[in-house]
Amino acid sequence: MGSIALRNVSKVFGAHTVIPAIDLDISDGEFVVFVGPSGCGKSTLLRLIAGLEDVSGGKILIDGKDATELAPAKRRLSMVFQSYALYPHMSVRSNIAFPLKMAGEDQASIDRKVADAARVLNLTDYLDRKPRQLSGGQRQRVAIGRAIVRQPVAFLFDEPLSNLDAALRVNMRLEISQLHQQLKTTMVYVTHDQVEAMTMADKIVVLNKGNVEQVGTPLELYRRPDNLFVAGFIGSPKMNFITGEIARGHGAHTIGVRPEHIDLSTSAGAWRGTVGVAEHLGSDTFLHVAVDGVGTLTARVGGDFPVRHGDQVYLSPQEGRVHRFNDEGSAIR
């Protein structure tokens, strides 16, 4: 079992409120991602769950039991850190065995569990090396190995992939998702990268300045953002926002259209503009178009669309794909 519930949890550092008051439910076996810009309090929230920081108010329930006052070691949670936080003086084997040794398990069972974890994570050949002799990806796998051996009720990941290069990050993302399917243990994952959030999560929690902006599945957040912040944060490239006359025409203060929901034509359409920059990715082309009276809009078209800098194009938002927001930034439905 591994359900986690936050009830009115707040955190204050001196005069600075990092997290005002949050309620959140994470069910057993769920993969939940906390996402938000840096400084939004997502890591602090994770550290509160871990017990590495004390809450200023509210309760944290793990499996229905109050864990607010429990020491980190007693919460039966495992954590993977951004810096990996491996013990540099210990071999890979001792690193993975450390939590078991702390739990006072006998040597035979420690050896068996370490061997199992090493096999799952392809680390068998590296067990006698020191962390400094490993690559970034291998170090991250050791950190994950150390987290899985003690069979925690939930895993906490604090931006675990930020120190890896782009290609490795994609691989590790997949490995962590596979691990989740295999273990079916609750995972709470913190990232500032919305692509990681979209690809891995069962449920995404979007945080901004310590507040929960929206909680939902990746597609819910993509299709029905509650406010301007979520609309702008989820999706890449970013959603286009238009205010003024055009928005008023839709009965809103601001309207938002995703780049992939804009149809492009060289002959006719709703808005006329001039192509500023065309980013050719091969499969897709991102066009930055200066539209008269609106500003620069981003549109995504197929890689074959014949267009260059300075060309005149017409843009039309797709029917039913226009998001409307009131003057407070909340979605109008």
Next chain:
Amino acid sequence: MARNVSSQRKIVNTVVAWTIGILIFFPILWTFLTSFKTEAQAIASPPSLLFFDWTFENYFEVQARSDYFKHFMNSVAISFGSTLLGLIIAIPAAWAMAFAPTPKTKDVLMWMLSTKMMPPVGVLVPMYLLFRNTGLLDTRIGLVMILTLINLPIIVWMLYTYFKEIPGEILEAARMDGASLAKEIIYVLTPMAVPGIASTLLLNIILAWNEAFWTLNLTASKAAPLTAFIASYSSPEGLFYAKLSAASTMAIAPILILGWFSQKQLVRGLTFGAVK
């Protein structure tokens, strides 16, 4: 980028460096040479540097008159004992200051250091009376206690500096892995801080070995270390230069050898974290 230094400049620098080095080393060399002279040659004027009748007589006489080995063992017990006790107290203290600081931590560190600014003679009388009344005068335990106390600020400061270099996330990982505070310190922090702890240990042994104020004032014979052994040859009449030199050489030799073999570790520890 290497600097361009002309060979002329290099020669001048080398000569200056050697001159300063020899000047600093000269008293030790002089003491060493004097220890092989007779008492008459030791006070002869002009003194002879190398051309005298070399003799080991002083060493035999010093050993015969006062038991070198007994004083040596006292010095070992006091310097190692006070250093180890100091480390046992200072490691948790430095942990708290480095990893769980409060707004007052810096003040506490400054306060600890400020105790080193007071001349020890200022508290000699109360300390002496305390020692007398508790029966600690002329005991190894008493000296271990007082040397631990006077060197504790330095040990805490040095360890604090080394601990600050260790990323807090690693200790947090240990906490998540189920380590208690004691296990976190024993299995994770201490092994990672070994270079720093080793140089603190060495420096403190040297400081305690050479400490002369408290060891002279609070001992008589039973617990008297090598400092007292040397002092017993420094008579106001000044007739025992050669024996005094022999005693001094015997007293500093062990710590000089220890320092010689560990100088790499010492330098590494003292400059630890200075360049990153």
